[in-house]
Amino acid sequence: MSIILDAIETKKSGGTLSEEIIRGVVEGYTAGTIPDYQMSALLMAIFIRGMDYAETLALTRAMTESGERYSFPDCVDKHSTGGVGDKVSLTSLPIVAACGAPVAKLSGRGLGTTGGTIDKLEAIPEFSVVLFREQFERQVEEVGLAIIEAGDLDPADKAIYALRDATGMVDSLPLIGSSIVSKKAATGAGYLLYDVKRGSGAFMKTVEEARELADLLVRLSGDLGVRAAALISDMDNPLGSAIGNALEVRESVRLLKGEEVPADLAETARRVAVRLLELKGVEDPEAAVERAISSGAAFEKLREFVRAQGGDPTALEDLPVSDAVREVTAPRGGYVAGVRALGIGHAALALGAGREAKGDRIDPGAGVEILAKAGDRVEEGEPVARLYGERDVGRAGTLVLEAFDLSGEPVEPPPVILDGL
Ligand code: URA
Numbered sequence: 001m002s003i004i005l006d007a008i009e010t011k012k013s014g015g016t017l018s019e020e021i022i023r024g025v026v027e028g029y030t031a032g033t034i035p036d037y038q039m040s041a042l043l044m045a046i047f048i049r050g051m052d053y054a055e056t057l058a059l060t061r062a063m064t065e066s067g068e069r070y071s072f073p074d075c076v077d078k079h080s081t082g083g084v085g086d087k088v089s090l091t092s093l094p095i096v097a098a099c100g101a102p103v104a105k106l107s108g109r110g111l112g113t114t115g116g117t118i119d120k121l122e123a124i125p126e127f128s129v130v131l132f133r134e135q136f137e138r139q140v141e142e143v144g145l146a147i148i149e150a151g152d153l154d155p156a157d158k159a160i161y162a163l164r165d166a167t168g169m170v171d172s173l174p175l176i177g178s179s180i181v182s183k184k185a186a187t188g189a190g191y192l193l194y195d196v197k198r199g200s201g202a203f204m205k206t207v208e209e210a211r212e213l214a215d216l217l218v219r220l221s222g223d224l225g226v227r228a229a230a231l232i233s234d235m236d237n238p239l240g241s242a243i244g245n246a247l248e249v250r251e252s253v254r255l256l257k258g259e260e261v262p263a264d265l266a267e268t269a270r271r272v273a274v275r276l277l278e279l280k281g282v283e284d285p286e287a288a289v290e291r292a293i294s295s296g297a298a299f300e301k302l303r304e305f306v307r308a309q310g311g312d313p314t315a316l317e318d319l320p321v322s323d324a325v326r327e328v329t330a331p332r333g334g335y336v337a338g339v340r341a342l343g344i345g346h347a348a349l350a351l352g353a354g355r356e357a358k359g360d361r362i363d364p365g366a367g368v369e370i371l372a373k374a375g376d377r378v379e380e381g382e383p384v385a386r387l388y389g390e391r392d393v394g395r396a397g398t399l400v401l402e403a404f405d406l407s408g409e410p411v412e413p414p415p416v417i418l419d420g421l
Contacts, residue, residue: 077103083235100144126310126311143301173216176213200236244366326387369385369388
């Protein structure tokens, strides 16, 4: 019997796959000798039967080793499971780099309502997200911060993820865990923080599900030699006020300059930076983070990083956004009980800030600016959001209005960091 048929038969009947079979399947599928229809059958069996920890670790290891690998044992990196308005990489990483913890990051583009750091960086004129390996390594050494597009790293995950996406098999815990950790292990940073999002705008809808994923990510990383920790953060509401590529870079610049930004963003960026510095063994990380922001060092690190990757740091002072702007106003007075992240993500997508399908062209200046956050009081007719962009403005306006949940009673803003491990 072929290795793939053996694997399908074993999983179909609830058995356990050996490390040798898992490696053979990953190698065969990546090389193209196992066809999509057989791999889909195996993924479906895994989806239904699950995988134990040893199988999940074997899958993660085989995917990590499926292509090129980097090694940055002194560097820190972070991974977010994706959310609306999530600019934590753009804010926390210049801070930690300014505190002396070097960052080597390979990142992706957004799909659907999940933003991608690479798209955000490309909103900066002339910024290049592609560097040769030697340039990338030199920049990490000299600037202490480099972020490029993930490219051909982990080809097994690229192929398997595309198949899972096309066959409705993304939401399986062992498949998500192995997919995320294999990419991070192939990037090779020695210290890693997972920001696992929970809520309507995230993969994981409950804190319990998010904790289960966080546990798995930290355990797999540890077994692959990476010191890892996780935070669980809220994604019922968009993070900060800006959703959309250039808008998010602008808001990140404000935070790094020590200017006022919404409290949920300020807290998340700081907590992620502090936890990364703790992992790295930096003393008094809270004070280091505050100093990096108040001294201007964190913003200067962002400028240095942008310059090193071909971008124009002066553009950060006033990054262009769409000049087609429309306000959305409150239909009645009340307290904002919540702003549904998923609805705002779909509105930003309608305006052109993201892609419905891989390869769609995005408008870097499009997006949504939230003017009233959970807990705020608004009066009838008061602007609660601004829409930027020229694509489906009518639909975006309806989606934004539907996303605002207004209450007659005062509302406490929800906590943003829900747990940590
Ligand atoms: N993000 C990933 O990289 N992989 C998954 O499977 C899900 C989210």
